[in-house]
Amino acid sequence: MRQILQSLASGQTELVDVPCPAVGRGQILVQTRVSLVSAGTERMLVEFGKASLLEKARQQPDRVWQVLDKVKTDGLVPTLTAVKSKLDQPISLGYCNVGEVLEVGPGVDAFKPGDRVASNGPHAEVVCVPTNLCAKIPDSVSDEAAAFTVLGSIGLQGIRLAQPTLGEAFVVSGLGLIGLATVQLLKAQGCRVLGLDFSKARVELARQMGAEVFDLSSGDPVAAAMQFSRGRGVDGVLITAATDSDEPVHQAAKMCRRRGRIVLVGVVGLKLSRADFYEKELSFQVSCSYGPGRYDATYEQLGQDYPVGFVRWTEQRNFEAMLDMIADRRIDPTQLISHRFAFDDAVDAYDLISGKEPSLGVLLNYPEPAESERQTLRIRTLPIAQRATDSSKSRRRPTPASGAANGASIAIIGAGNYATQMLIPAFRKNNAQVKCIASRNGLTAALAARKFGVLTATSDIDSLMADEEISTVVVATRHDSHAKLTCTALEAGKNVFVEKPLALNAQELHQIISTYEEVTANGQGRGPVLAVGFNRRFAPQIQQMKSLLAEVHEPKSFIMTVNAGQIPADHWVHDPVAGGGRVIGEGCHFIDLLRYLCGTRIVSVQATMFGRDSAAEIRDDKMSITLSFADGSFGTVHYLANGHRSISKERLEVFCAGRVIQLDNFRRMQAVGWKKFRRMNLWQQDKGHVAEVEAFLNAVSSQGPAPIALEEMIEVTEASFAAMRSAETQEVIHCAPRQPSALTLHHDDAIRRAA
Structure with missing residues (x-):
């Protein structure tokens, strides 16, 4: 099948062949018939891609500081490689899709093959979407009209937040696709509507939809709004514009009555004047996309719906409401169509919205495949x-x-x-x-x-x-x-x-x-x-450290400090089912590293994490784990997500026999007390990935021993479980030695054969 992608590095839009997605639990597979290009959002993405590196940096100053911090800690070359890799990843375009259900995944009861659905799927011949981001299309609604479902729901959610009532006077500032859909929805709500825009064509279209209008290039919109509201001030303003200017918000405040409502649906400058809002006690709210459920992985990806008695209007229910309005002919989104393109000519559609020729609703029509071609579309x-x-x-x-x-x-x-x-x-x-x-x-x-x-x-x-x-x-x-x-x-x-x-x-x-x-x-x-993939034990500096420690025949103490950095609380890695938490998911690296350097088995684990009465939302990414080893050595892993990103992410210190080794972020290593070794510094990080893969491939080719003994991998994994248990119970977890198994015997036999 084919899909539209856009390069963040060059801004180039491509129509490329990709495998058909596999349908998962709670998902449906849809063959696309029509999709709508969201000119505002997608034009911004294309323009960002075409911008120079300097302009990209100007638009994302927070990312610039992250890059500078990474240069300090990791070095210039790895940072440039990471930035280039990020820009080399094309992104999918589109979120207004209409098509026919081909297949449903496990746990899906609300849809069946053959249903026509509207969804937020991208521009692709076949899309896979979660059920909560789909809605069935009534028979009386055409594919082209249904393509406006998702985009119209953005305006609908803004209206729900503004809470208009019959007869109220509302202003819609910005008459693009979402703005014009909002005009129709407000009129269907029984409101009087004033539309504002610089485009004479869009102003005229809003007039045809029953709104009073004002051309922003012709004078003062505040005066026009006061006249429209009979001198009282309007009841509310929905800002659906896309601009860097702060004027839309300032004007909205000036034209509102006391205790008026302003809802931001678009993207504008937000340097607010306190006086504008203070004197009238105005309310201001930013609307989030299609409605409740947006960006909630539990709702969108896992299909856990909100109870209708508590959350009446979710994303999916907003989709359904839009389709009902279209079916009842209370709104007609086909008035917004300005251009139609065959899917084969999709790149031309993006040239259009990026150029100077006026456009509004741009539809992509997909070819109707023969039965044999349907199977071709589903090639995986x-x-x-x-x-x-x-x-x-x-x-x-x-x-x-x-x-x-x-x-x-x-x-x-x-x-x-x-x-x-x-x-x-x-x-x-x-x-x-x-x-x-x-x-x-x-x-x-x-x-x-x-x-x-x-x-x-x-x-x-x-x-x-x-x-x-x-x-x-x-x-x-x-x-x-x-x-x-x-x-x-x-x-x-x-x-x-x-x-x-x-x-x-x-x-x-x-x-x-x-x-x-x-x-x-x-x-x-x-x-x-x-x-x-315990790669750190294969790093060249760790290999050097291991050879130095081999000379010491007495217990050692290890201190591993990990400045892990915060990950948002709703990220899947924190989910105990999906990610297991950061200690099991990443902290195991450092347990393995200390296990390797010590060379003897772990006999006990004790861990402490932030207390339950702390203000931290996530507790188990701020932990101290102490490992005791069979030879009397001990090691502590401080895994901390509450540090500053400009400080080295990983620092290891080893104390033994009056000697010390320090390794800073896998770049600088110094040793004190060794006669023939003082330091080992690298121009850039090497955490052992290439050497680890080399050792694995050598084991595969020779059918020799695995790079890490299987019993040792199991021991480290069990120690990570023990750390979590200890942190919860505040007990020391003793690790009993494992009985020799087929794993151990196979590994030992492989070592003998290799020797």
Whole structure:
């Protein structure tokens, strides 16, 4: 299938081939018939992409400070690489979609194949959307009219916040698509409406919809509003304009009566004058998109609806209300259509909205496929290099990685930031043959495949697992899928490299152990290579530190300070089901690092986190974890999200035998007390990703021991669970030694064979 993407680096708009997304729980798969270009929002994205780096920086000053802080801590080269990688990721355009349901996911009862639906899906031939972001279209509503559902709901939500009543006088400031839809909705509400805009054509269109109008280029809008309101001042103003100016808010305050209401739906300057609001006791509110539920992952992604008795108008119910208004002919959005384009000519549509020719509602009409073509649209595995569109052929493509390093034909599942910025480059530097990149939505896999010269992208995980040519699977997905995908890959006889964490709970960990033991038994003592992405132990400075510590035969003390930085409370990583929390999800890195440097097993774990009476919304990302080791050593991991981002993220100190080693952010290391070693500094960070992947690929090719003993990976994972338990109960958790299992025996046997 094809989808419209826009480059943040160049502003170029492309129509590209991507795999059809896989439908998940609570989702529906929709074949698009019509989609509406939101000229205001999408024009801003295109213009941002076309802007120079200097102009991009000017528009996002907060990001500039983040970049400068990263330069201080990580160095110039990694920072520039991260910025370039971010800009190299094209974004999907569009959020006003109409189509026919092709397939429904588990747990979906409200929709069935064949239903016509309006949704916030992007401009693509097939979209996958959560059910709470869809609404059925009444038979009497055309596809073109229904395409205005989502955009009209933005204006409708602003009206709900303004709470107009029959006969009230309202001003709509800005007569773009949302503004004109708002005019119609207010008229249907029984309000008197005054529309303001600089465009004579849009002013005239508002007049045809029954509004009184005023051309902003012809005089004082405040005087016009006072005359319109019979000298009393208007009851409310809905600002649907898009401008950097503060004037729309200032004018709105001047034209309101005492205790009038102002609702901002668009994007304007917000330097407010206290006097404007104080003297009249005006209310001012910013409206959030389509309504309650927006940006709430529980509502949008997990499908948990708000009770109608408490939240009458959610996003989905606003969609339904818009469609009902269109069906009853109380509003007619087709009046807003100015241009129609075939989907094949979508790039021309973006040239139009970016140019000087006037436009308003721009529709993209999708071809009606034959029955055989419907199956083509739903293809979930694409040979990327062979299916490039004309627009993408002109772009320079990276050369595919040559050679099957160590005999491994690799599939990478997951194409997020970590996979594309760290893992895939590490495999390519080791000349690995990456045959396929997979992601559930298909788009991110296609973008990564195109970027790195991988020939195949897919959203079909099952076919990937069944592919006998693929010997190795890399799992780089969200944490809650690690254990399941690892077990599936092991059962399919694949070698597995799974990004940390290995598992989120004891049950998942037990399932992995059982699966590996069963596979190993079936292989007569030989199982696939299983590795977890504990990369820091492979960093060159850590390797040097390990060799220094090997000279010391007495207990050691380790202090690991992690300036983790805050992640928003609603981020999935904090969700115990989806992410497991930051200690299990990321803190395991540092538990593993201390376990590696000490070289003996963990015997107890004690942890403390912010108390329940603290003001912190998230407590378990501000923790101190103390590990006791079998040789009498101990180590403390201070995992803290309440620091400042300009300070180094990771600092390790080791004290032993009258000697000290300090490592700062994997760039600067100094040692005191060693006669032949003083310091080891790097121009840029090296946290061991490339060396870790090299060790894994060598193990795969030789069928030798895994880079990290499997029992050790299990021990570290269990220690992360113990840290969370200890922090909650304030008890010391004692870690009993594990009984030798097939895992240990297999690893020991592999070491003997390698020797």
